[in-house]
Amino acid sequence: MKIEDIEPFFATLAAANPQPASELEYTSVFELLAAVLLSAQATDVGVNKATRRLFPVANTPQKLLALGVEGVSEYIRTIGLYRNKAKHLLATCRILVDQHGGRVPRSRAALEALPGVGRKTANVVLNVAFGEPTMAVDTHIFRVSNRTGLAPGRNPLDVELRLEERVPEPYRVEAHHWLILHGRYVCVARTPRCSACAVSRWCDYFRLGATPRA
Template structure:
């Protein structure tokens, strides 16, 4: 019986030169991209990202502007408790579950990490409410690691443009890490998520204002004459 054929690794539909040009353009429009979540410490970022699941950054920021002045450390969150935390985040979807996770996370950080946010993936993913995507955001944005957190925006942009086609977020993540030039990898997460949020939108992408329209492989581009980008495409 013949051995099963090895699965061919996913490949980008773009050439190396096209990928480098894509990120050079995104960088020129937004040289220092960052998350739109508001935070002033790794712990605040961890909490904000945990709260942002199935919620908007705008909604999370409104809640944390009230929460963080009162409780922005594991000790203070633990002291609030679940019932004390809920009123601050009640406007965020799934707030009951998130409150339980954030408080349990605070206790675990105190008990196992001296109240500090760990800098390794395994420890982050062991925290309540923290999955691979949240860990990647924290590692990248708080600690400067070249990780790739694939959300719905990045998944869409990666498949639409042909940059990193994949059937699931892990396939897209692994391919992005392989094909994005090292010099752009640290900021690539932010460029792609912002590009998906403001230009390559889900229902009607703004192709005429897209800085990478000529590189993109999307067949159903929205009509209109290409115009110079007047805002950061990401």
């Protein structure tokens, strides 16, 4: 994608969705962290279904620790890898209580030190909870960035660094939301909906001869 095309690309996404938001349901920074941790290799819909049962009962590190692995597992067993995720979540809760006064830290290093929290999860929390212009590169952003030519890269870190270089400053805080939603509902993996795409005119995939799909 040409540099001069990036601003109108994001301006169009922004006009269509001025206030993009995560589709995970949460009411606190800790609930967000827990939901993102549980969302690895799972859909937001599936995570929300589980946390609607879990959070009314236990939505703080202390309350989750009181439930224990078996108790937490009962609430999240509909999520893939639920037992390992329960262990990671409780290990994270223990560190939050012992080292951070039960609060979610705001630094990347402290977040990535939590069990089950990698760079992508840390980026989501930093962006959604604290408003930092981070790029949480999941499978959707990786696909959209490469397919459109916006920020090609061989791996998620490559794409993240290219996005940080290429996304104009006014769009950086919301950029990862727009790209995730675009990849989830329009620029889908197998049959991208090019004929319904508002930004196809700036997309390398479309401009270089892809067949539009309804």
